[in-house]
Amino acid sequence: MKIVLYLHLHQPWRLARFRYLDLGSGRSYFDDARNLDLFRGIAERSYRPTLDALLDALEHHSEFRVSLSLTGTFIEQADRAAPDVVQRIAALVRTGRVALVAETYYHSLAFLLPPPELAEEVALHRRMLKERFGVEPKVLRMTELAYSDDLARFAEGERFHGMLAEGWEGLLAGQSPTQVYCAASAPTVQVLLRHYPLSDDIGFRFSSHEWAEYPLTSEKYASWIARTPGEVVGLFMDFETFGEHHPASTGILDFLRALPDAVAREPHLGWATVEEAVRIHPKGTVSAPVTVSWADQNRDLGAWLGNDLQRSAFEAAKKVGTLVRRLGDPELLTTWRKLLTSDHFYYMYVGGHGADLGVHQYFSSYGSPYDAYANYMNALTDLRQRAVQGLR
């Protein structure tokens, strides 16, 4: 059994309070100082110690592998707030045992926008990985691990060998989440699945005292993986799981540091990057006529586009995109794309299941979804006015 540990690094350009009365003022929509401040804090608590732990694991365990995705907005902020974080990632990549995963540069829902937005954003991201890390990624992930037959076809057209997806029952149709599959819609694309129970044991449950398995030791966890039948197990989670969602005081970093040893003691366990894993012979096909994501209880796009506020904001963004593209001003295009980052829509989530609401509030930078929507719409309205003026 090969373990695919895949960690996702992302930071959005959060908006400043941009009032309705600020329309036309020329003020920036983004709160750079606050974004970089937040970044520095997370770098201290999570990025640095976790990257160091990973590098240490790579140095001491020739078997160890890890895969990362890093959004363009993450790298932009890292460059300004904590350049050493980028250097640490580069050091990981130089070991040759770390795969980087392609995605949309702006962590956007570009796959719901008319072409060529998706292809352009993926191209931007590929160029960034090439320029910054000398890497040409072969595996694609979509924002929030979105997967569908259409997206697999897109990946095939872009010559990716594989895509990541949630190992959700709706997608698997009775098949095991611990095998590699072929995309039903795109035979050259292999689908690698997130094992959500084991991933969430670390991601969500690790520090919960109410959890029957608390405290989770690396030995116990390795033994669970060893007992799981199959060829490959996808442990996909936010990078910030280590040190941020679970602070260092919970022992999460010690858990990570001890994991390679614990895995080494299990005779049938090994590690693989996403690129190694997609070379495993597929056991069948998976098909997703409707998009599946890794979020919330429903594994759909409801977290971003589930309510009227979110849909109206996204539709408005789509319309402004038409104007911005017609104008062709690169600065406005970049600003528009920063507004496409899915987090903005996530903040507008209103209700739903208790557990999900808690998760949404944890990630929100606003007092309420109404705040988030009003502020977003102000920025977008201002951008539209600028585009319209430019077109005159």
Add this chain to the structure above:
Amino acid sequence: MVGWEFPPHHTGGLGVHCYELTKELTRMGHSVTFLTPFKGPFTEVPGVTFRSPGGDRERAGIPLEAYEELPGPGPGAMEGIDGYNRWIAELPDAAGHDVIHVHDWFGTVGGADAARRTGRPMVVTIHSTEYDRSLGHPWPDVLAREQLGLDAADRVIAVSRHLKQQLVDRYAANPAKVRVVYNAVRPSERLSPLAQSRAIVLYVGRLAAMKGVDTFLRAAARVAPNVPGALFVVAGEGPEYPRLVTLAVHLGISDRVLFLGHVSEEERDVLLASASVFVLPSVVEPFGIAALEAMAAGVPAVVSKTSGVAEIAAGIFAVDFWDIDEFASRIAELLEYPALRLAMGEGGRWSALKEGWAERALQTVEVYAEVLRDAPRKRA
């Protein structure tokens, strides 16, 4: 229960609170003797006995007519209130009650005397403070009565956390004995809006300095050029009225502002059914039940951050009371983004009706239970 105003004779949140509270308390099986200086008739509540000093007029020395209008600060005003308090202190059957519950400052002297004499525990509910009502120029006589009530009370109920903090900061109330019980509203039937083509931004309330209605007008002046159709409606009366009318003229928006004067509850409900945004810009607002009523009617509300209602309501915009641009922006956002108006209207309605007067009465009874648990110790 030592009260003051009561429907249909009431001007503020206190009267509504007492009415709804006694209604729920009696529904729960408790019986209430409600003391008020005013002559009835009052809105009948089964299980509530109204008592006013009218019957014992000569003994208590109360000039009852004086209470046809609420007394304001001035010579002679306190004499009547002193009489009311003497009458409370000497009520022969006070000992027949389990708890003496005093609202605000009017009856604190008599309530505390009665509690001392009978050994009954005393609860004081504070709806607003003299500091707030006077915008920082308190009337010492009133202040002293508030202080006496807070000191003598076994438990204090504040209608918001913000107010509780003020009681601790300004009156040195012991935070351990202050509980927070919010106001509530009842769901009303949804009326159909008036036939109209203009968006209405509504203020309903007294035209008093603490209400910050000038902020409403200044914000209106900034919204008006951006949202050409919007009409700003001020419903209510009060001492600030002439100044506010003049201000509207100076701001150049006299054609965009409608001063309606006093409106009945029915008229208010019709206005709410037609309004796009409700604004409560109070400088101080211990609770702000008007905003909760608007939300219950599905109207999104913009309130000042200091309003107690902002503590419990989720579907609301809370703004610093001095931040005119932010008030204007929030109003414009609600007018310009229909999806926001609808979502916040729905969210606000749900949030306003989540806990009703039944819950508030239960929370009040919990406070009674607390003081009754402590009562034997007190008497010993």
